[in-house]
Amino acid sequence: MPKNKGKGGKNRKRGKNEADDEKRELIFKEDGQEYAQVARMLGNGRCEAMCIDQNKRLCHIRGKMHKKVWITTGDIILVGLRDYQDDKADVILKYMPDEARLLKAYGELPDNVRLNEGIAGEMDDDDDGHGDSYLEFGDDDIDQI
Numbered sequence: 828m829p830k831n832k833g834k835g836g837k838n839r840k841r842g843k844n845e846a847d848d849e850k851r852e853l854i855f856k857e858d859g860q861e862y863a864q865v866a867r868m869l870g871n872g873r874c875e876a877m878c879i880d881q882n883k884r885l886c887h888i889r890g891k892m893h894k895k896v897w898i899t900t901g902d903i904i905l906v907g908l909r910d911y912q913d914d915k916a917d918v919i920l921k922y923m924p925d926e927a928r929l930l931k932a933y934g935e936l937p938d939n940v941r942l943n944e945g946i947a948g949e950m951d952d953d954d955d956g957h958g959d960s961y962l963e964f965g966d967d968d969i970d971q972i
Contacts, residue, residue, distance in 0.1 A: 853926055855935060856905060860919065862936060865902045874898060874918070876906060879937065884916045896921050903927040903942065 856862060863876035863884070872888045886906055888898060898904065898921050906916035922930065930936045 853929055854905065854920060855930075859908050859910075861906055861908055861916070862930070863904050863906045863916070864940060865898060865900050865904060867900055868898070876904060876916070876918075878906065878916070879940070882913070884914055886916045886918050888918045892918065892921070901941075903930065903936070903940070 861878045861880060863878040863886070865886075866875045866877050866883065868874050869885075872890075872893050874886050874888065875883060876886045877883050884906065886904070892898075898918065903922045903926075904918050905920040905922070907919050908916050924942065927936070927942050931938075931940065931942065
C-alpha cells in the first residue's frame with residue numbers, strides 16, 4: 828500500500844475565498860490602461876474583449892488571476908495595453924458587479940455598455956419574438972412523420 832506523501836487533496840489546492848466579502852478600493856484606469864468588456868472566452872488563459880475605445884483585443888489573463896479570479900462573458904475588466912502590439916492586451920483586474928455600476932455612475936464607462944447581461948451587444952431589448960431561436964410544430968406535423 829503506498830504512503831501518503833502529499834499535503835492534502837484538491838480541496839486544499841482550491842483554498843478558501845475569505846477575501847471575497849471585504850470591500851476593496853475602486854481602481855481607476857491610468858496611462859496605458861483601458862476598460863473593456865469580455866466578448867468571449869477563448870480558453871488557455873485568454874479572452875476576447877471589446878475595449879471602450881472601440882477596439883477588439885485579444886487579452887491574456889495574468890498568472891496571478893488565472894485560477895483564482897473567474898472571468899466570464901460580459902464582465903468589465905481593466906486591461907493593460909501593449910506598446911508593441913495594439914491588438915493584444917493583458918488583463919490586470921476584474922471589476923465586481925457593484926464596482927462596475929460605480930464606474931458607470933462616475934462616468935468612466937459610456938452609457939452604451941451593458942452590465943451583467945451576458946454577451947455584450949448580443950441581447951436586444953426590442954426582441955419581439957419573431958426570431959428563429961426556436962421552432963414550433965403543430966400536432967398535424969407529428970402525423971406526417
